[in-house]
Amino acid sequence: MSIKYFDADGRCVASFTKNDVYKDSRKYFQLDKNRIKNIQLNENFDNIKKFLCPDLSINFNQFKNGIEQLKEGLKKNEDFNNLLNNTSIPFILPKSNDEDVGSNIAKNYLPALEKSFKNSFPKYDFKNHCKNNLSNKIKIWENSRYEKITEKIKTDEVVGLIFPCLNEFSFPAAIETLKNLPENFILAGGYEIISALVGCPSLLKKDKGYPPLLWLSSLHNSEDNNICYHLEPYGYNLTFNRRAHLNKAAEYWWHSIAIIV
Numbered sequence: 001m002s003i004k005y006f007d008a009d010g011r012c013v014a015s016f017t018k019n020d021v022y023k024d025s026r027k028y029f030q031l032d033k034n035r036i037k038n039i040q041l042n043e044n045f046d047n048i049k050k051f052l053c054p055d056l057s058i059n060f061n062q063f064k065n066g067i068e069q070l071k072e073g074l075k076k077n078e079d080f081n082n083l084l085n086n087t088s089i090p091f092i093l094p095k096s097n098d099e100d101v102g103s104n105i106a107k108n109y110l111p112a113l114e115k116s117f118k119n120s121f122p123k124y125d126f127k128n129h130c131k132n133n134l135s136n137k138i139k140i141w142e143n144s145r146y147e148k149i150t151e152k153i154k155t156d157e158v159v160g161l162i163f164p165c166l167n168e169f170s171f172p173a174a175i176e177t178l179k180n181l182p183e184n185f186i187l188a189g190g191y192e193i194i195s196a197l198v199g200c201p202s203l204l205k206k207d208k209g210y211p212p213l214l215w216l217s218s219l220h221n222s223e224d225n226n227i228c229y230h231l232e233p234y235g236y237n238l239t240f241n242r243r244a245h246l247n248k249a250a251e252y253w254w255h256s257i258a259i260i261v
Helices: 033-037 041-051 060-076 081-085 101-120 147-152 171-178 190-199
Strands: 089-093 126-128 138-140 158-167 213-215 219-221 227-234 237-244 253-260
Touching: 041 060, 041 089, 041 101, 041 190, 060 081, 060 089, 060 158, 060 253, 089 190, 101 126, 101 138, 101 190, 101 237, 147 253, 158 171, 158 190, 171 253, 190 227, 190 253
Parallel strands: 126 237, 213 253
Antiparallel strands: 089 158, 138 219, 158 253, 213 227, 219 227, 227 237
16 A cells, blocks of 8 residues: 555655654544444434534435545545545535635534534533634635635535544644645535534544544634634533644644545
8 A cells, every 4th residue: 555645544644744743643642433433324414414404405325425436536546545544524515605614604513513512412512612703704724725615515515524634733734735635635624524523423522542633724713824723622522712823733733634526
């Protein structure tokens, strides 16, 4: 197997960037892969349809076929099939004419995540710590390729997978690395990360050890691009918040790649 782009564990190699990155991971922060594997694809679909996409026009078989198509494409390519050794989480994005990413996240995606998380974990809470209005407060990073998604959802529902494979990369390192990857690889942002968690609300749950923080990697604050947004567990709860990243890498800071049908 080729390790040109992804190592044997499906982590993106650090050789494409000179920016801050942990070149060799200690694997101290990890997702619970067994817990995630126990979530059946129909559960992902049902959660997303119930909480995020009540007017979804595609059916489960179309969703399943799309996910299988994406995985088969990676499997056939020697340069990219190592990515399948990483965790992959499916998502569906509803059609939306709202071009304001912050508004769409606040009005549609975060409420859906709160309902899905509470449905699965009624004793615990989803907490949104960004109390200020997100309208016109979020912009897309240049060279993140995120416009491929924001343009497509204007006319279509979007099916895809996220791979949290840029773990322990800084924002500049993640964006620089993406430039060396094929055009169909997109730096995952708010829509896909949140949809994936709606479908799999236990994604960041871990009974032993420590789970990571997931950046909404393609997005930054419109007034200060040093401020970015993330989802992370806090105790048994799940939180949405923002923080300064200072162009640094941290072991528990993870970025993700999205691929879409």
